[in-house]
Amino acid sequence: MMDLITQLAWGPGGWGDELAAGTLLTVSLALATLPFGLAIGLLIAVAKTSGEKSLQTAANIYTTIFRGLPELLTLLIVYYGGQIILQRIVALFTDAYVEVNGFVAGMVALGLVFSAFSSEVFASAFKGIPVGQPEAAQALGMTRWQAFRLVTLPQLIRLSIGGLSNLWLILLKETSLVSVIALNDLLRNTNVAVGSTKQPLFFYSVALLIYLVLSLVSAKGLGAVEAHVKRGEQRTA
């Protein structure tokens, strides 16, 4: 057992630093995906709840497609398909060889899936806000943007934070898929460690434990955020 622990040492002798670097990449990939996923999801939710039929149709097609494909397949299509498309575009100008960055491919694929799901969360949150509120805000002389920013958005955050927390936890776990496109995330670095030490049980357990800690910490953090944005909901007896 002791010699297994020493395997986790820092530096060239152990795998501790590799696992830490992998964890860092996993977390940064998830964090980098988040703003895009949220922004696109919000835009799509606005389209879905707008009265315009054509806008709704376009938004629904997006959600249906990216909700209906396995994440692994989306990732491979973005990675290999992106490679082919990029190569063709570059070939128009030079004959240089370009390679799709794995991190960007992972970000795009996970962002597509995340935004499809988050748009559903936002859309149902929009439905929870009575139309009378932005209308009343405009009647008071606010511009549409002011009404959105000051009246709709704060309530939207409160109504969607629970669903978004779940999506974040799912995203954190789904980043493990990028290990198949040779991106050195936590799971791939673990694979490398297993390949060289022949200790799969130990290293995969360690990796899963790290994922578990990441989930636990983010669940705690998101719980605190949720309590903060919902502080106005508490009723005094």
Add this chain to the structure above:
Amino acid sequence: MSDTTVQIVEARNPPPEAIRKWTLPRIVGTALCGVWIVLGVGLAWSLYSAFDPDVFFKYIPKMAEGLIITIKLVVSSIVLGGLLAIPMAFARMSKSEFVRACAFGYVYFFRGTPILGQMFLMYYGAGQFVDQLQSLGLWWFFKDAYNCVLLTFVLNTTAYQAEIYKTAIESIPRGQREAAESMGLKKGVTFWKVIFPQAMITALRPLGNEIILMVKASAVASLVTVFDLMGATKLAFSRTFDFNVYIWAAIIYFTMVEGLRRTWDWLEKRLTRHLVR
């Protein structure tokens, strides 16, 4: 009412149809729909123009076999996981703190870690203990990657389904149980005839989502040499470098998920039609 005079009202024309103006949302929406149409046509055209009958007739049968493995994998893990999930749900609600903690730990572990990692742990971890497993007479089971994947999926979906059943059972008001008790029904009868049918209706929607998640998650099985639909697709791509195989796979997965979602919607509507007011 005998001297009612008949009034003749001149027929009026219906009001003219409101003219739909080209507002900004309408322009954007129409443009985006146009983008989707162009993408769809482009995809169809590229599938058609790059169609290679050799690749198609060689690998479509392989992908069909893969599809059957995917379906087998999903159906058996959902069913076996469902059977294990009910006792697990009860363990989550047990009076004993120890049982509750164990069940919570199980559910938290499987829901808090990626299924891909769980699968690697099971598959490669089992490979580390060949001798021990052989002496226990279990090696024949773990030798096959399919079995390792199936076991991982069953354990994983058990955790998710246990949580679904727990929430559903807890959503039934306590008064129902008390009423059944006051009528002299036994505990088992109360559960199976009163609580369970109502809980299942609440569980229907999350259960449908879980099945869809499982179909999508099953694609990771291809990463430990199982030739499911994804595995067959990757094999075809690595041999032919024909990108279209991924598009075929996408269409098959999409049809499966969308079909399942619509069937489930229909099923839910049908099973809850007595609840619609």
